[in-house]
Every structure is written in structure tokens, then in C-alpha cells.
Amino acid sequence: MPQPRYIWQLPDWPKLHFDVAAASPVLLRARERQGQVRGMARAIGLDEMQNIEREVWTHEALATAAIEGERLELAAVRSSVLRHLGQADSGPYSRHVDGLVEIMQDANAGFEQPLDADRLCRWQSALFPGGTMGIRRIAVGRFRDHEDPMQIVSGLPGKEVVHYTAPPSSSVPREMEAFLAWFAATTPRRGALPPLDGIARAGIAHLWFETIHPFEDGNGRIGRAIADMALAQDLGAPTRLYCLSRQLLADRRGYYDALAAAQVGSTDVTGFVQWFADAFGQACNRSMDLIQDTLDKSRFWATHAQQALNERQRQLVRCLLDAGDGGFLGGLNVDKYLKMAKTSKATATRDLSDLVQRGLLHTSGQGKALRYYLSVPGWTHGREESAPA
Structure with a gap:
């Protein structure tokens, strides 16, 4: 058997x-x-x-x-x-x-x-x-x-x-x-x-x-x-x-x-x-x-509740928040945003610069190496430095 x-x-x-x-x-x-x-x-x-x-x-x-x-x-x-x-x-x-x-x-x-x-x-x-x-x-x-x-x-x-x-x-x-x-x-x-x-x-x-x-x-x-x-x-x-x-x-x-x-x-x-x-x-x-x-997401939105963002910017911020700390591989650049927003390069650059000026994003690097990151306290985005540039 x-x-x-x-x-x-x-x-x-x-x-x-x-x-x-x-x-x-x-x-x-x-x-x-x-x-x-x-x-x-x-x-x-x-x-x-x-x-x-x-x-x-x-x-x-x-x-x-x-x-x-x-x-x-x-x-x-x-x-x-x-x-x-x-x-x-x-x-x-x-x-x-x-x-x-x-x-x-x-x-x-x-x-x-x-x-x-x-x-x-x-x-x-x-x-x-x-x-x-x-x-x-x-x-x-x-x-x-x-x-x-x-x-x-x-x-x-x-x-x-x-x-x-x-x-x-x-x-x-x-x-x-x-x-x-x-x-x-x-x-x-x-x-x-x-x-x-x-x-x-x-x-x-x-x-x-x-x-x-x-x-x-x-x-x-x-x-x-x-x-x-x-x-x-x-x-x-x-x-x-x-x-x-x-x-x-x-x-x-x-x-x-x-x-x-x-x-x-x-x-x-x-x-x-x-x-x-x-x-x-x-x-x-x-x-x-x-x-x-x-909690980080809720506090982020509460901090920026009075900011009048356009729909492209709001969708971008939601996407970055959903990706989490370090979840957006290699950081965000203009080319990546162009594919997401399906808009002109001038508009994409203007949107990103505006978010930096408002304090929602900060940058790292220069020229082609320029990257944009959400300004969330405690988030390092996989980098040693987390403070805004």
C-alpha cells in the first residue's frame, strides 16, 4: 500500500x-x-x-x-x-x-x-x-x-x-x-x-x-x-x-x-x-x-491646505505621496513629469518650479541631474540628505 x-x-x-x-x-x-x-x-x-x-x-x-x-x-x-x-x-x-x-x-x-x-x-x-x-x-x-x-x-x-x-x-x-x-x-x-x-x-x-x-x-x-x-x-x-x-x-x-x-x-x-x-x-x-x-500624508495636506494647485500639480503630489518615501525610483525629473502630465515642457517646468517655490517640493542636483522630491519631514527619499536644497 x-x-x-x-x-x-x-x-x-x-x-x-x-x-x-x-x-x-x-x-x-x-x-x-x-x-x-x-x-x-x-x-x-x-x-x-x-x-x-x-x-x-x-x-x-x-x-x-x-x-x-x-x-x-x-x-x-x-x-x-x-x-x-x-x-x-x-x-x-x-x-x-x-x-x-x-x-x-x-x-x-x-x-x-x-x-x-x-x-x-x-x-x-x-x-x-x-x-x-x-x-x-x-x-x-x-x-x-x-x-x-x-x-x-x-x-x-x-x-x-x-x-x-x-x-x-x-x-x-x-x-x-x-x-x-x-x-x-x-x-x-x-x-x-x-x-x-x-x-x-x-x-x-x-x-x-x-x-x-x-x-x-x-x-x-x-x-x-x-x-x-x-x-x-x-x-x-x-x-x-x-x-x-x-x-x-x-x-x-x-x-x-x-x-x-x-x-x-x-x-x-x-x-x-x-x-x-x-x-x-x-x-x-x-x-x-x-x-x-x-499620518505623514495627512499632515502634508493639512500643512498645504491653503495652496491653490492646478489639477496637474495636485495629481502629481498624490502620485508622489502614494509612492511613499523613496518609492519614486530615481526621483522626479521634468521628463518623467512630462509623461505623467502629458503637457508641454514649458508648462511642466513651470508647474515644478511653482511647487518648489510653494515649499511642496525641494530639489537635488543641477542640469540633467536635477531631481524633485516631496518636502515631507522625515522622508529621505533614499538619500543621505533630506533637507531642501
Whole structure:
């Protein structure tokens, strides 16, 4: 009889467990960073907090799609986020983008509602309006039922490498019933000692769901929404402060490797819990950076609120702020601005000189080496000197 290759083929599946003592140090570090994020959030006002949550939500939506190789339009994501926050917006609309944002909203704000098969199927259906992905038809609103193996594959046709094979479609309903029962049984209750560390639970939930891979498509995005829901349940409140998907995207290879290693190991998933807790801690670091970045942007606009900028200048400043400190490779010069603004060289030079005189930009270098940088306190733009020239 062949030896089991994947954890779902083991006799003790799905009894996933971990060594609490071994995982405790990294879980404690993650908790400390989580506390630092919450401390930063408490130290700022409600208006600023709303701006920060909007930015985190926007970038998390972009990241969870990018992990799957899908590039979403920033403007469409921002517009959808604003609408889901109840703020009027006339930006571009995409049913596909709106479906993803709606899932993230439901997982976070609806963390107290039961997670069941119907809810998951509605999430998956929202990802594929019209039942297609590009021109390919997708089975939506139901668990997969095809007879072909569900496999994670890479490589060119004829040279494919199979990284993982999920349980057969016929067993998915039973597998999901066990998963959802565990998720419900381990949900933290108010006033009661949690049966499982909340960060570890979020990691195990994500691993378990991805191991089943119950849908024909969309499993990664839904699995990350489940992890976000588990983290909100751990906190006991909806929050969009944690940049988990951004961290997973930044270490996408490590993320895939950690899942793959756990899926071919044993039902002792200590290694994955440790990896996930460390990733969550790094996500908290990203959150603190984003909070500071958002505060920098808000203060910049407040400082220059009385400046009467033309639309080209305003769009340029927004672009530079979105790029962040050092994010605009090589700095801005006239030629780059010409391509962005699609205007004459004389107008571009006049716009930039005006922004320098008003104090929104400062310069470095001369002649062809002249570069323009946002005058944001603390931003170095990758250079040793940060003071205006």
C-alpha cells in the first residue's frame, strides 16, 4: 500500500495540533507587535484612524489579488472601499473589484456571524461575477465537483510540476463540514478562556482551508479572508489595521513554501504556526509603517491646505505621496513629469518650479541631474540628505 504523501491522507487527519511551548516565543513576539499597532491607533484621532483603515483596506485588497498574480486598478479599489465605508465616491466601478472588497468587509465586520458553507459559497460567487475568470468559466456558488484532481501546478505545458494535490471533490462536503465545525467550536467567547491562541487559530484555519481547496477557483483569497475573520474574532472587534496580505505578498515564495511544507508533513503543524505567527508579526510592522505613512500624508495636506494647485500639480503630489518615501525610483525629473502630465515642457517646468517655490517640493542636483522630491519631514527619499536644497 503506498505511503501517504499529503496530510489529508494520514490516519489522524484532520486533527491538526501544535507544540504550544515551541510556538509560544514567536506567538508572544507577534502579540507584542500587535499591541504596538493598537497603541499607535489609540494615540491618534478618529478622523486619522478612518483614513488609516481606508488605506490598509485598499492595499490589502490589492495585495490579496496580487498574490494570485492578478493586478487590480488602484482607483477602482479605492472607490469600492469608499462606497463600502458609506462615503460618496464617483470613481471607477468594477463588479469584480467590488466583490472582493465586499468579502473582506463581510469577513471583518461580520466576524460575530457564523461561518458556514452557504456564506463561503456566496463569498466565492462574489469573486467571479458572471461565472467567469477572463474567458474561462468557473463553477461559482458551490464546492468543486469535477472528477479531475485539484492540483497546484507550475511550469510550461508538458513540463508541469505538481506541487500539491487536494482531496478529491467527492470528499469536499465532508471535509468542509469538519473544518466548519472546528472553526465554530474554537471561536473565542466573551468572558471565557479561549480554547486556542487566536493567532495560532488563524494560521491553522488558513492552512486547513487551503489544504481542502474546496472551490474550483478563489481559494487563496477566501482562505486569507478566513484568517482575517479569525483575527477579528481574536480581537473581539472589526479591525483593518493589520497588513497580513501585504506581508504574504512581500514573501510570496516563503508563503507558498510554508503551505507546501505543512501539507506534506504530519498533522503536527508547529512549524506552520511558527511561520504564520512570525508573518503576522511582520505584518504588524508593516501596519505601523503604513500608519506613520498615512499620518505623514495627512499632515502634508493639512500643512498645504491653503495652496491653490492646478489639477496637474495636485495629481502629481498624490502620485508622489502614494509612492511613499523613496518609492519614486530615481526621483522626479521634468521628463518623467512630462509623461505623467502629458503637457508641454514649458508648462511642466513651470508647474515644478511653482511647487518648489510653494515649499511642496525641494530639489537635488543641477542640469540633467536635477531631481524633485516631496518636502515631507522625515522622508529621505533614499538619500543621505533630506533637507531642501
